[in-house]
Amino acid sequence: MTLPAPQAPDWLDAGRIRSALARNAAEDNKRVAEVLTKARELKGLDLDDVAVLAALTRPDLIEEMYATAKQIKEAIYGRRMVFFAPLYISNRCSNECLYCAFRASNKALVRHTLSQKEIARETEILISQGHKRVLMVAGESYAAAGGFGYVLDSIATIYSVQKGAGAIRRVNANLAPLTIEEFRALHGAGIGTYQLFQETYDREVYAATHPKGRKADFDWRVTAFDRAMTAGIDDVGMGILFGLADWRFEILALISHIAHLEERFGVGCHTISVPRMEPASGSDMATCPPQPVSDEDFKKLVAILRLAVPYTGLIMSTRENAEMRRETYALGVSQISAGSRTNPGGYADEQRFESGQFQLGDHRSLEEVVQDIAQMGYIPSFCTACYRVGRTGGDFMDLAKTGEIKEKCGPNAVGTFLEYLLDYSGPATLAAGEKAIAAEIAAMDTKDGRVAQRLADMVRAGKRDVFC
Template structure:
């Protein structure tokens, strides 16, 4: 076993994978005071170089409360976000196929002993119908989600469900990439999951704080902290080099969670040469039959939540930040400028929710944004963003370290921006309402005009092909 000690952190790296010694993090947080403005501005200057921030850099920035310094922090996050992602914003939808679960998580409606939720695992025919509805809305990528059932055949069900989603064709559309959020697997089973052609494997630790983790996970395989926290090690060992992390903010002190998350990221970078492809930032929301969700143990107010998004953008500038429909439309708008690069839209969080249009029945948590995909697109284009349904990188092998090798020098824009343009043009022609199409065409023209010469040439050529009837044009 190798132990790597920094001034304020300890990473324990063994053959099993990541583990966390949290005492040094708490010790440093306990000694934090209002940071010096010169130090804060020096850190913000460092972030503007787009090289990210160290763990030690985050703690004084977390303590910023002065309105002027906080405004500068937010402005720096916006600079970093727009320097790397421009005005491009990736859209997707979750597809819940099952709410059967063997775990007892006190904050979740899917918990095993919750009698207020009707259990359901969709048949393959039902999954196909849900997929058709998402395609008719205009979606090209989905996040497949299932309760963490540990039945012997559960992975077979997931693999069959992925194949079903990929197999659905509806008019000119199809789902081109399935990302997955399911229970931790063995290394061998992760290899099977990779063989299904998924994009990103996503898993949330929920909380990195050991005591809190034990207090809120009361039964099932999920009680094993290390089995869960080392899932990404096993996934990457199996060849799944596009993985997503996340914290459920509201369970423990958000400052500790942020430092622990960054420690996990640095471990992945050191061990595998690449960190997570995405980071999700959900806050604890009310859930049927889950009293803890009504009163979060460590609630995160809106200003702190915006600070979390901004700090993550400064710390890991090339990692996608995901914002779900847990948050209200107004708050989601604010996060777009601070670092969020991917959002869900038109979401349902219950199995069969798209077919039945039951927004809350059997849902995992309450939604804050109930707007349709078209309404979200009209809103974000009004704000100057261009939606992207691109899946080109996955299908051309630009994942993991290969993606980051293009992202760090800024070369990925030459691929992602034209792909965003062509996929948005598809949406405007095939699915948009007349008002959204008119507004979107104007936004798309401005987006292409703002690209570099090479990317703009590709974008205009690709968009022209779409307008001539071609689909799935990407580079």
């Protein structure tokens, strides 16, 4: 099939981004105060604002930015933390991404494409752990498995699995860029969010690190969300692989991308992922990133993104270790994975790591992470309500931008967390969770507290999948 040649995006102006960074390179205390005040209005930041924050070095100002990020996250989403798990269905790929274990020339990797029976088995295991949403992931090579139809069949399989009273209620998809027709089919399959990482917005770096395969076409990849949203997918998730290029340039480019989608479609991205490069089988680049991001800069960029796009979900994966993940929760992170495996069949065969995409930093089980989160005072959430009642795209953003979405997120988090506790957790997690739920309901305003208590009472009475 011959694919149409995409046009170079006019919204990605590298010169404009570098100019913004240059003119805001000197730390300006007055300007920082102005930007943080603007951020507290929950209306987002522009390129110059983000460049000002990216230049911060004074510890007291950085701490003030961190406190502002925490305030903004809780103003919009409260203290709930959404959980999900990745489900890798194939590690076959036709691309040559130099940092990735899945690249076509890596002979050290054991290749495997899951059958529908194997996908069903992986799904059963995730359900038995308590998961309600998964992120389906695949390399860019479906021909041997039946082409793009394999992806659609895999989504249907995941949705079809029942394990006791449990099921996966929402499948998000991390897939290579598609045509508009394929995106329409993906939308018709009932996915939640379509996720795609640009990896880097620096064209020169992109060309050097993606020498072969369809992914070598920068413009085809960077315009994928335009095709997805044209096809009707109104929830999209962006991401950058930090370590390839200057992180300051990357976050300004990301803000430019979001602004473009808002201008063209009236809605920006639903989530932003912030993976740092981790070691991967057979990749020297993954072990020694071209432009590594320090822990301090990593925390800064997480906080900056929360201030710049306050209504967007920030995702922290298990690439990071447990300590770093804990630190970022207070900086604006609102979604996390747990108990992850990055290899096809990894949940059924826990000893098989040789086919993983990268090395994990956090190896704890879902229950261990849930207990940790609850003891920190957060509310683990397994909610999928917005997707299922059509509260997506512009409808979701209208509530998120005003902070009203918390009226849904808070009670729904309580209900789904209690469902997890009663059906899947051990005694210690149950005790920690019950304490966290009681404190959360007590801290809610009267209306939200009543709704949360009603959902909790329904769950205790034996009902499941209740939400507002």
